[in-house]
Amino acid sequence: MSDQKHISIGVVAKPHGLKGHVAVRVDLNYALYIQDFKSIFIEQDGAYVPYLIESYANLNKGMVKLLLAGVTDQEMANRLRAKELFQLAELLSIEKQIDLVGFGVRDRSNGLIGEVLSVIESTAQTMLEVSYKGSEIYIPFVDEFLMEVDARERVIEMDLPEGMLDL
DSSP, rough: OSSSSSSEEEEEEEEEESSSOOOEEOOOHHHHHHTOOOOEEEETTTTTEEEEEEEEEOHHHHHHHEEETTTSHHHHTTTTTOOOHHHHHHGGGGGSSOOOOOEEEEETTTHHHHHHEEOOOOOOOOOEEEEEEEEEEEEEEEEETTTEEEEETTTTEEEOOOEEEEE
């Protein structure tokens, strides 16, 4: 369910702990600045129900942990499982999407690889053009490889398959 005023930004994956926190899988376009939202909307029975965000924490691989006002235990959090999260379209203008150009790319095994030169979006998948050892390489910007995007440090943490940098 989406309308012109609300845009889907993710989905509640599961409860996180016993005190009402929820783990949320956030669309990559919005993962970097969900921490700035004061509230979000959750679709329930055909309506957009607003929830104030009381706390926020990064987990990993496009996941964040939220504590929503009024959700005080695991049972309440479990009722939100698989519910879609929305934000007002006016708060999600294209200018708000994070520009990854200039971010460092760090691989779990190889350390710092290089800097993002451009982001190439296609219908198949998004690719990062990255400077690496004096040339450019292309790395798929997909959930399977992505561990974390740290907007404050301007670093993309990845776990690339062995041999990918040798291609």
